[in-house]
Amino acid sequence: MASFTLTVNGKQVTAEADPATPILWFLRDTLGLTGTKFGCGASLCGACTIHLDGQAIRSCVTPISEAAGKTITTIEGLSADRGHPLQKAWIAEDVPQCGYCQSGMIMTAAALIAVKPKPTDDDIDAALGGHICRCGTYQRIRRAVRRAATGGPR
Amino acid sequence: MSPVTSVSRREFLRIVPAAGAGLVLGVRLSAAMNATGPRGRPSALFAPNAFLQVDARGDVTIWASKSEMGQGVRTSLPMIVAEELDADWSRVRVEQAWADPRFGDLDTGGSSSVRTRYEPMRRAGAAARAMLVTAAAQTWGADRSACRTERGAVVHAPTGRRIRYGDLVEKAAALPVPQDAPLKDPKSFRIVGKSLPRTDTPSKVDGSAVYGIDVKVPGMLYAAVARSPVFGGKAKPFDANSAKTSPGVRAVVPISTGVAVVADSTWNALKGRDALRVDWDEGDGAAESSETLRAQFETLSQQPGKIVRDDGDAAAALEKAAKRLEAVYELPFQAHATMEPQNATASWQKDRCEVWAPVQTPSWALADIARAAGLPPGAVRLNITLLGGGFGRRINPDYAVEAVEISKAVTAPVKTVWSRADDLQHDFYRPASFHRIKGGLDVKGRIASWHHRLVSTSIKAYHEPTASDPEEDEIGGARDLPYAVPNVHVEYAAARSIVPRGWWRSVESSFNAFVVESFLDELAAAAHRDPLALRKELLSGGRTIAYPGQTFVQDTTRLKAVVDLAATRAGWGKPLAKGRARGIAAHFSYRTYCAQVAEVSIGKDGALRVHRVVCAVDCGRAIHPGIIAAQMEGGIVFGLSAALKSGITIEKGRVKQANFDEYEVLRIDEMPEVEVHIVPSDQPPTGVGEPGVPVIAPAVCNAIFAATGKRVRRLPVRVEDLVATS
Ligand code: FES
Ligand code: FES
Numbered sequence: 001m002a003s004f005t006l007t008v009n010g011k012q013v014t015a016e017a018d019p020a021t022p023i024l025w026f027l028r029d030t031l032g033l034t035g036t037k038f039g040c041g042a043s044l045c046g047a048c049t050i051h052l053d054g055q056a057i058r059s060c061v062t063p064i065s066e067a068a069g070k071t072i073t074t075i076e077g078l079s080a081d082r083g084h085p086l087q088k089a090w091i092a093e094d095v096p097q098c099g100y101c102q103s104g105m106i107m108t109a110a111a112l113i114a115v116k117p118k119p120t121d122d123d124i125d126a127a128l129g130g131h132i133c134r135c136g137t138y139q140r141i142r143r144a145v146r147r148a149a150t151g152g153p154r
Numbered sequence: 155m156s157p158v159t160s161v162s163r164r165e166f167l168r169i170v171p172a173a174g175a176g177l178v179l180g181v182r183l184s185a186a187m188n189a190t191g192p193r194g195r196p197s198a199l200f201a202p203n204a205f206l207q208v209d210a211r212g213d214v215t216i217w218a219s220k221s222e223m224g225q226g227v228r229t230s231l232p233m234i235v236a237e238e239l240d241a242d243w244s245r246v247r248v249e250q251a252w253a254d255p256r257f258g259d260l261d262t263g264g265s266s267s268v269r270t271r272y273e274p275m276r277r278a279g280a281a282a283r284a285m286l287v288t289a290a291a292q293t294w295g296a297d298r299s300a301c302r303t304e305r306g307a308v309v310h311a312p313t314g315r316r317i318r319y320g321d322l323v324e325k326a327a328a329l330p331v332p333q334d335a336p337l338k339d340p341k342s343f344r345i346v347g348k349s350l351p352r353t354d355t356p357s358k359v360d361g362s363a364v365y366g367i368d369v370k371v372p373g374m375l376y377a378a379v380a381r382s383p384v385f386g387g388k389a390k391p392f393d394a395n396s397a398k399t400s401p402g403v404r405a406v407v408p409i410s411t412g413v414a415v416v417a418d419s420t421w422n423a424l425k426g427r428d429a430l431r432v433d434w435d436e437g438d439g440a441a442e443s444s445e446t447l448r449a450q451f452e453t454l455s456q457q458p459g460k461i462v463r464d465d466g467d468a469a470a471a472l473e474k475a476a477k478r479l480e481a482v483y484e485l486p487f488q489a490h491a492t493m494e495p496q497n498a499t500a501s502w503q504k505d506r507c508e509v510w511a512p513v514q515t516p517s518w519a520l521a522d523i524a525r526a527a528g529l530p531p532g533a534v535r536l537n538i539t540l541l542g543g544g545f546g547r548r549i550n551p552d553y554a555v556e557a558v559e560i561s562k563a564v565t566a567p568v569k570t571v572w573s574r575a576d577d578l579q580h581d582f583y584r585p586a587s588f589h590r591i592k593g594g595l596d597v598k599g600r601i602a603s604w605h606h607r608l609v610s611t612s613i614k615a616y617h618e619p620t621a622s623d624p625e626e627d628e629i630g631g632a633r634d635l636p637y638a639v640p641n642v643h644v645e646y647a648a649a650r651s652i653v654p655r656g657w658w659r660s661v662e663s664s665f666n667a668f669v670v671e672s673f674l675d676e677l678a679a680a681a682h683r684d685p686l687a688l689r690k691e692l693l694s695g696g697r698t699i700a701y702p703g704q705t706f707v708q709d710t711t712r713l714k715a716v717v718d719l720a721a722t723r724a725g726w727g728k729p730l731a732k733g734r735a736r737g738i739a740a741h742f743s744y745r746t747y748c749a750q751v752a753e754v755s756i757g758k759d760g761a762l763r764v765h766r767v768v769c770a771v772d773c774g775r776a777i778h779p780g781i782i783a784a785q786m787e788g789g790i791v792f793g794l795s796a797a798l799k800s801g802i803t804i805e806k807g808r809v810k811q812a813n814f815d816e817y818e819v820l821r822i823d824e825m826p827e828v829e830v831h832i833v834p835s836d837q838p839p840t841g842v843g844e845p846g847v848p849v850i851a852p853a854v855c856n857a858i859f860a861a862t863g864k865r866v867r868r869l870p871v872r873v874e875d876l877v878a879t880s
Binding site: 018021022025028029030032033034035036037038039040041042044045047074075076078079082086087090091094095096097098099100101102103106124125126128129130131132133134135136137138139140141142 | 223224225226349351352354355356357358359360361362363364365367368370376401419420421424491492493494495540541542543544545571573574780784787788789790791792813814815819820821822823825827828
């Protein structure tokens with residue numbers, strides 16, 4: 001057991017945990033932030049994606065020790081009121097089906113447009129190619145990212 | 155007709171204690187309409203089961219009596235009620251019903267929710283509206299016929315006076331329930347037929363949606379279960395201390411499916427399970443592999459099976475044929491791989507048990523949970539959470555039963571979470587199948603004979619080994635061949651297997667459509683016919699195909715119409731970019747007609763790219779076109795994954811694939827452009843969750859043939875099947 005201080009969605013928290021504990025389980029089981037999902041536990045599906053100091057990372061394989069002194073943003077902290085352009089676009093395109101993969105998709109897309117406000121289709125595919133949506137919402141995801149980037153349907 | 159009943163306030167509060175007062179109506183579905191769930195488990199419940207409530211604020215609450223797994227029932231079903239009620243859609247709320255016989259049949263499967271609920275939901279809404287109108291007319295002392303409704307209010311036309319529904323509910327609730335309240339003319343629909351925003355989307359973009367895996371109850375522990383890697387194996391005596399010394403582990407308990415490691419967090423439960431040393435008595439299962447199964451298939455396909463269709467004399471016609479074709483098609487087991495791994499939370503106490511679980515089949519789950527809990531069903535409360543995907547996996551409630559067994563063993567609330575390996579290796583798989591199919595052309599190139607011998611690992615035989623009809627969930631789409639062929643013979647044989655089988659999105663259509671639509675293409679090529687022209691010719695003449703014991707039929711005119719529509723929109727016959735080719739396929743399933751045209755190209759290295767899919771669907775009246783399109787898009791992705799990427803293989807009685815690196819599925823960079831065209835229709839609505847799935851594999855493989863001359867007869871497609879020079 002060790003103690004780590006980090007910032008999660010703007011709040012400072014202290015984690016008392018085995019340093020090897022994946023951030024995913026600290027968020028879900030300890031902090032109750034269940035918007036970040038478990039899909040594979042092996043960096044293969046993207047469901048657990050969060051931002052660590054602004055970078056999209058896989059929380060299922062990133063130990064809590066790596067978050068010490070850093071800032072985490074989860075889907076719950078992406079905006080106060082679903083006001084992030086991607087969240088608005090996701091609603092406008094009615095992207096989710098079961099919805100389970102969508103937090104991860106949105107977090108990766110948010111990291112993408114933060115550095116590349118006008119991504120090409122290839123950029124979108126490359127960024128999200130490591131994610132899985134078993135319900136098959138890929139076409140709408142592409143549309144929503146484009147909409148968020150351009151501010152309107154495309 | 156489903157009787158509409160009003161529910162007294164007292165009775166309603168017994169069922170939904172937190173609900174306020176107001177006008178509450180229940181609709182009772184007849185047993186026939188209720189028979190929806192997993193086949194073979196008909197339910198016949200007679201309680202009111204489509205609840206709607208209008209409260210004094212004018213808010214309308216509709217209890218979703220189906221599981222939401224992404225197919226949109228929390229939007230489409232309330233829309234139907236709201237339409238007839240003339241509700242203000244912005245005041246409609248949806249609540250999830252829980253597994254209580256008083257809510258009726260909540261089982262969700264077979265693409266049946268809208269189909270079976272359309273009429274009763276309309277009638278509930280219409281009855282409520284009629285009562286509100288009567289209440290308003292009485293308030294005004296006016297003639298009922300001078301009153302109309304408009305977005306949550308009754309309006310007196312001559313004077314323009316209006317009263318909101320909320321102000322009428324008390325009076326309305328005291329009125330008798332009309333059984334024959336007139337339904338709207340669909341021409342005046344203003345909600346049904348519109349792609350309204352889905353009610354659950356906001357909660358799915360901010361992390362607030364609660365799935366089974368997100369449930370937390372006070373004092374809850376977490377469990378991971380070690381299961382025999384070989385199907386049917388049993389744990390040998392084991393050393394519980396091997397896991398108990400792992401951090402956070404509280405208990406190690408044997409349960410019916412293996413050994414549960416119970417800890418203070420999910421991570422510690424998973425780590426504790428890794429630490430557990432347990433050997434398994436593998437039993438006979440270890441003798442099975444994909445190769446032994448294939449050998450069995452091969453043998454069975456050479457012997458006569460059970461005849462399930464016999465028109466004319468297919469054998470004699472084959473004998474006489476000017477040209478004969480024979481082919482073998484093979485499809486593997488498939489896992490459901492819902493994105494949310496299986497999980498459930500249970501809190502067992504001596505006299506009651508509460509469970510939270512993402513289940514598709516609450517009636518089945520409730521019965522099995524009660525048995526495991528050692529309690530009567532009435533002492534069990536089963537809460538249905540959102541499902542992070544269903545696809546048929548969550549018809550089997552095994553994971554919920556596990557949670558109950560563990561909670562009972564440790565007498566504390568417990569959540570079980572499956573890893574992805576648990577999920578892929580302990581599923582109820584889409585059956586593996588093997589098809590020996592023969593066709594004969596006469597001297598004029600017409601198809602004179604069709605002889606299909608289908609062998610599979612039957613779902614029915616897995617659940618009921620002694621069943622006399624193991625073909626029940628295996629022959630759909632093969633037996634009901636819709637094409638005009640004078641001599642048709644279809645046989646079925648069940649292969650033995652240790653591998654658990656279950657219902658996988660579109661069930662047997664997922665393999666039979668591939669075989670039938672591919673082989674038809676083979677015959678078209680042999681006859682030098684255009685595959686589209688041949689399909690249209692063989693579907694002409696307005697014939698119907700009947701289904702034993704069913705009232706619905708397959709209408710070849712409607713199937714031909716979707717074929718035509720998909721072909722036209724895809725530009726069939728028009729020139730394509732160099733290297734591209736098209737393929738077409740069509741299929742009737744879940745009472746819905748679907749055709750797809752796929753456009754593909756194949757690189758020199760065999761790399762296949764599906765560029766575009768044009769999908770035409772006739773699902774009767776379109777309740778929510780946006781959801782229909784989404785279900786087609788999703789069905790195509792699901793079908794493409796199985797056609798191009800995934801397959802479960804068995805080695806020494808165990809599943810080889812453990813995660814998404816070995817069980818690969820389609821990703822965004824392989825996503826074709828999908829276009830969905832819905833046939834306008836006044837016919838009753840039919841299913842949309844499954845019918846998009848079976849059509850894509852043959853459409854793609856027929857396109858591969860058009861591009862390369864290579865016929866793909868086993869799925870998933872392998873690169874070596876495609877390399878142009880071999
Ligand atoms: S759960 Fe982390 S990538 Fe799948
Ligand atoms: S919406 Fe269900 S997995 Fe993506």
